[in-house]
Amino acid sequence: MAKFVLAGKADCPHFAKAELLADYLQINLPNFKIHKITQHPDKWEQWLHDICEKNGWKHKRSPIVWRELLDRGGKGLLLGGFNDFMEHAQHYYGITSDMLSEQMLRIAEENLQTHIEIEKEEEYIKSLIDPLQVWISSASAPACYNLIPLLANGEVFGMATEVSIHLLDSSHYKEILHGIVMEAQDLAFPLLRSVSMHTELDDAFVQADIVILLDDILLQHEIPSLEDCIRQVTEQCKVYGPLIEKNANSRVKVIVSGKTFVNLRALMIMTFAPSIDGQNVIALAMFLENAAKAMLARKLNMSSAGVKDVIVWGNISGNSYIDLSKAKVYRYDSAIWGPPNFSRRLLDMIYDGNWVRSEFSFILSSLSSREHHCLGMSPAHVIATVLRYWYQDSPPGEIVSMGILSEGQFCIPEGIIFSMPVRFQDGSWEVITETEINEETQEALKRLAHDLIQEKQVALGEIPEMRPYKEPAFNGFNLLALLEEENVRTPPEDLDTLSNGLLQPETQEGEGEKVQTTTDEPEAPPDELLQSEMLEEEKVQEPIDDPETSSEGLNQSETSLSNAENNENP
Structure with missing residues (x-):
């Protein structure tokens, strides 16, 4: 034959x-x-x-x-x-x-x-036979615990796609990971093919279709300098980047979440995993976006689901610019009523410009400190929502804020991860470049880009320390002062951690010793005193005298987490 x-x-x-x-x-x-x-x-x-x-x-x-x-x-x-x-x-x-x-x-x-x-x-x-491989780092974090049911119930990837979830953390958390695995199996989700735990770096991200990085910079004995934190981020990404490039699928999607250096971590993953498509590495800004929507909704006494198109520009976990100029409200209970698709301009609904400049700005700027104590519901919801948009498209006409690699849009310098407005469609995303910005917003973006460029240069060893933007009117909050408020647990001496200690145990509120400051930093004041002083610092900014012009300034809410010493030495 x-x-x-x-x-x-x-x-x-x-x-x-x-x-x-x-x-x-x-x-x-x-x-x-x-x-x-x-x-x-x-x-x-x-x-x-x-x-x-x-x-x-x-x-x-x-x-x-x-x-x-x-x-x-x-x-x-x-x-x-x-x-x-x-x-x-x-x-x-x-x-x-x-x-x-x-x-x-x-x-x-x-x-x-x-x-x-x-x-x-x-x-x-094949998608029906081979499950989607999802890897989650720092899987002992509360966000991971809340995220697993959202990934496995079919709403994120569709009711025809099975998932296998892999939990990665240090060996110190074996018992916690084992408990999460058993509880996830007990849920008996039809689309959850398997849940596994991993404590060895050699096994990390094998055949990964999605990588979710929940790692953050955690302090142990003393407050390091901002530059030291940046270098710690770089060392962590030097471990993760090559592993993702080596072990994950070529079209892997990488999502960077957390409360510290989110933009920088996404950029460093791109740097140390150059073969991964830059379109597939993103930093999540929706946590800050949703928090802003919730505050605005409470101010208007309405549901936060009715607030749309709030834009987060810049550094998600640092200096950011909350832009309300395109924001709209739906289903607002007022004398004017319309069908579900009827909207009104948000700035026409809020008349208290001082509230935006003071309380709104202050609370958003302290979100980094608040997130440390949260139970993980909000970060998990944000991750699941962005993944659902990525696989099933975002709502038509709706703006989503996301940290992506800049290619010069809105005159933002290329080569940095910058939060800007995007839309998801057909399994990908695109920048909404038709968004119009005024001169004032353009100047704010220029200042925000400066910080991100500085972080990148420190991370790559091009400059030894951060240099402040030469603009006296640009006042920021102190990242290190906010972190001083957090109580951290001293890890055991025999702690076996991943990547030479880059993944440290997550701290619990009220445990361990209080963080000690270095000799160059003053002792942190009590929470009430610190907040009041920070609030007073915001209130001394130039107020809005003319009610008619207050709406034009409502989009100037700026939040920042930067080095205090840099801001004190313009």
């Missing part, structure tokens, strides 16, 4: 001619069998190179045809290209093809369309 394998580009007219001739032989000869393989034109050369290298074959042209030996141990005999096959058919079977070139081109076009449809069907079937 003669058994042949015919392979070629799906749009190749010569393959079409050889295919029909092979079909004719198979129908008319009882001992002639043919197996056809088509490849997309974009994948053909690489596939041909791999298959020939694997079998030690040489090829000159396509399509290729080779005879398979009947015993499975045989490598097969490469016959060559189209002409070789035609000569073989004429010599042994006395048959040739008289197909015209026009017919060859038409059939080749049909073959390509058929191949694309088959590929889509195979990908869909």
